[in-house]
Amino acid sequence: MTTPFLDANFALNVALLLMLLAIALAVVRTRSLLAAILLMGVYSFVVAAWLMVMDAADVAFTEAVVGAGISTIVLLGAILLTHGEVVRVNWRLQVVPAILVLVVGGVLIYAAGGLPNFGDPASPANSHVGRIYLETTYGDIGAPNVVTAVLASYRGFDTLGETTVIFAACVGVALMLGFGPRVDTAPTVDVMGDHHVVLRVISKMLIPLIVLFALYVQFHGDLGAGGGFQAGVIMAVAVILHAMIFGLGETTKAFRPGVMRSISAFGVVLYTGVGIVCLVNGGGFLDYDFLFTPQVEAMIPPGLLGDPDKPHHWGQHFGILFIELGVLLTVASTMVSIFYGFAGRTIEAIKAERGS
Amino acid sequence: MSWLASHFNYVIVVALMMAGLFIVFSSGNLIKRMIGLALFQSSTGLFYISLSKVSGATAAITLDAGSVDGKALASQLDPAYVQQFGVDGVVYANPLPHVLILTAIVVGVATLAVGLAIAVRVREAYGTVEADEIEALSRVTAEQAEPAR
Numbered sequence: 447m448t449t450p451f452l453d454a455n456f457a458l459n460v461a462l463l464l465m466l467l468a469i470a471l472a473v474v475r476t477r478s479l480l481a482a483i484l485l486m487g488v489y490s491f492v493v494a495a496w497l498m499v500m501d502a503a504d505v506a507f508t509e510a511v512v513g514a515g516i517s518t519i520v521l522l523g524a525i526l527l528t529h530g531e532v533v534r535v536n537w538r539l540q541v542v543p544a545i546l547v548l549v550v551g552g553v554l555i556y557a558a559g560g561l562p563n564f565g566d567p568a569s570p571a572n573s574h575v576g577r578i579y580l581e582t583t584y585g586d587i588g589a590p591n592v593v594t595a596v597l598a599s600y601r602g603f604d605t606l607g608e609t610t611v612i613f614a615a616c617v618g619v620a621l622m623l624g625f626g627p628r629v630d631t632a633p634t635v636d637v638m639g640d641h642h643v644v645l646r647v648i649s650k651m652l653i654p655l656i657v658l659f660a661l662y663v664q665f666h667g668d669l670g671a672g673g674g675f676q677a678g679v680i681m682a683v684a685v686i687l688h689a690m691i692f693g694l695g696e697t698t699k700a701f702r703p704g705v706m707r708s709i710s711a712f713g714v715v716l717y718t719g720v721g722i723v724c725l726v727n728g729g730g731f732l733d734y735d736f737l738f739t740p741q742v743e744a745m746i747p748p749g750l751l752g753d754p755d756k757p758h759h760w761g762q763h764f765g766i767l768f769i770e771l772g773v774l775l776t777v778a779s780t781m782v783s784i785f786y787g788f789a790g791r792t793i794e795a796i797k798a799e800r801g802s
Numbered sequence: 803m804s805w806l807a808s809h810f811n812y813v814i815v816v817a818l819m820m821a822g823l824f825i826v827f828s829s830g831n832l833i834k835r836m837i838g839l840a841l842f843q844s845s846t847g848l849f850y851i852s853l854s855k856v857s858g859a860t861a862a863i864t865l866d867a868g869s870v871d872g873k874a875l876a877s878q879l880d881p882a883y884v885q886q887f888g889v890d891g892v893v894y895a896n897p898l899p900h901v902l903i904l905t906a907i908v909v910g911v912a913t914l915a916v917g918l919a920i921a922v923r924v925r926e927a928y929g930t931v932e933a934d935e936i937e938a939l940s941r942v943t944a945e946q947a948e949p950a951r
Contacts, residue, residue, distance in 0.1 A: 456807075459810075459811070460810060463810070463811065463814040464814070466814065466818060466848075467814055467817055467818065467821075470817075470818050470821040470822070470841060471821060473821070473825070473837065473841065474821050474824060474825055479831070479833055479834060479837075482834065482837050483837070486837060486840065486841075489841075489844070490844075493844060493847075493848070496848075497851060500851050500852070500854070500855050500895070501855070501856075501859050501860060501861045501862070501894075501895035502851050502854070502861070502895065502899075502900045502903075503861040503863070504900055504904055505847075505851065505900050505903050505904050505907070508904050508907045508908060509907055512907050512908055512910075512911050513844075513907065513911075516911050517840065517911050517914060520911070520914060520915045520918060521833070521836075521837070521914075521918065523918075524833055524836075524918035524919075524921060524922060525833060527922045527925065528832075528833060528921060528922060528925040528931045529925070529930070529931060532829065532830075532831040532834050532932075533830065533831065533932050533934075533935075535828065535829070535830060539828070540828045543824055543827030543828040544824065544828070546827060547820045547823050547824045547827065548820070550820070550823065551816050551817065551819070551820040554816045554819070555812070555813055555816050558809055558812035558813065558816065559805070559809065561809065561812055561853070562853075563808035563809070564807075564808050564809065564810065564811050564812075564852060564855060565855045565856060565857035566856075566857075567856045567857060567859075567883075567886075567887040567893070568887070569853070571853045571854065571896060571898075571899070572853075572854065572856055572896045575898060576854070576896035576897060576898045576899075577889070577896070579897055579898060580862065580864075580889045580894050580896075580897065581889050583864065584864045590863050590864040590865075591862070591863045591864075592862040592863065592864060592894070592897040593862055593863075593897045593900045593901055593904065596897055596898065596901045597901045597904065597905065601901060604905070605905060608905045608908070608909050611909050611912065611913075612908065612909060612912045615909075615912035615913060615915055615916050616912075618916045618919065619915050619916055619919045622916075622919040622920065622922070622923050623919050623922060623923075669863075670863060671861070671863070673904075675904060675905065675908045679908070777908060780912065781911075784912075784915045787919065788918075788919075788922075791922060
């Protein structure tokens with residue numbers, strides 16, 4: 447190997463990983479759940495920074511918005527409904543788990559000796575299927591971002607499964623925590639009558655920008671880092687910010703819980719629908735090359751699409767556009783529904799406490 | 803290069819996994835356990851991404867063949883190395899683990915929410931999320947139900 451190994455990149459890698467280890471040990475030690483949750487938020491941001499060092503721009507983006515954003519909100523909602531402190535455990539009861547964990551860790555570190563060197567371009571993982579995707583994607587799909595192309599086109603079926611899992615989580619949380627606050631009972635905030643005017647004015651300006659950024663991430667996904675998963679979470683964050691600043695009552699009027707759940711299902715339907723259209727046109731399931739039929743081409747005014755290198759790229763572009771839209775709808779509405787589930791439960795708990 | 807330098811990432815990944823596993827094993831608090839599971843899951847992601855790292859590579863976003871950016875990136879590396887491992891003169895990171903971990907992160911937060919929802923319901927039923935107290939309470943309930951039958 448002729449490239450420098452102990453370069454600045456590797457030094458950053460080591461520094462960030464040691465920070466992660468320190469944060470993880472702090473999470474193990476702390477008895478305050480609030481501290482643990484905030485430390486996990488910090489952990490996610492450090493992971494996102496580390497992922498940029500690893501050249502995984504798309505994953506870094508996802509980790510930053512999901513790990514530091516949504517996870518923290520959901521965990522905070524959960525401790526609000528339970529209890530913020532962990533009961534002290536007798537140290538004798540921790541000896542057996544510690545021994546077990548040390549044994550498992552020892553075996554894994556021993557086994558790590560058989561893994562390829564860090565950064566090895568000739569390792570089995572990097573030299574076979576990963577390399578083939580890099581070589582063929584631009585010719586097959588016409589999308590520069592290989593990660594999005596593999597996610598949405600080559601492995602579109604896989605992503606359909608993951609979108610369905612997210613929809614199932616939406617249904618699961620709704621079944622366990624109820625269907626969110628009822629629109630007429632959720633509290634509203636007197637917008638003019640409190641100290642948070644500056645916060646409200648600034649948020650009012652920020653929320654449209656957040657949505658605009660989400661749309662940019664969505665439609666720029668096949669050119670640069672981004673895509674439906676990231677954009678969906680960013681869009682949900684805009685709605686959650688609105689609920690935090692203006693009160694749940696105002697937000698549920700604009701984004702009704704019932705509509706959110708329907709959209710979550712519709713996203714999966716849209717994704718599956720694209721696959722079925724491909725089937726009807728004579729291709730395989732989710733084979734986007736069959737989306738751009740001569741009939742579709744005849745409907746589009748000439749000159750609008752420019753002059754693509756290969757005609758089937760338009761089918762791939764349409765397919766990725768629509769399935770990413772389905773992913774966006776499902777992810778955004780699921781995250782909002784989960785937030786409504788926890789927030790609505792909190793309102794009921796407060797009411798029950800006041801009533802008794 | 804020494805073994806520790808070339809396998810440093812794997813050692814840290816295993817240590818993070820051990821931290822997560824220890825929380826899951828030793829903590830009786832259901833919310834803390836979910837945090838431990840999140841830590842464990844995150845370490846798996848770190849392992850995949852560590853494997854996908856290629857020295858001197860750039861993010862897997864295809865540059866036009868012979869573009870200025872591509873040439874600038876390639877000029878920092880040994881030409882023979884670029885020739886052997888690059889695609890059209892640019893060395894890219896392996897995109898496949900990125901795809902797997904990207905979706906795993908989003909699915910992970912969705913399953914985390916389901917787990918926490920279960921913890922909330924457990925708290926409503928038993929008044930606590932500590933596993934030991936729940937077990938004691940359910941034993942009492944079972945003993946009370948016994949004579950009635």
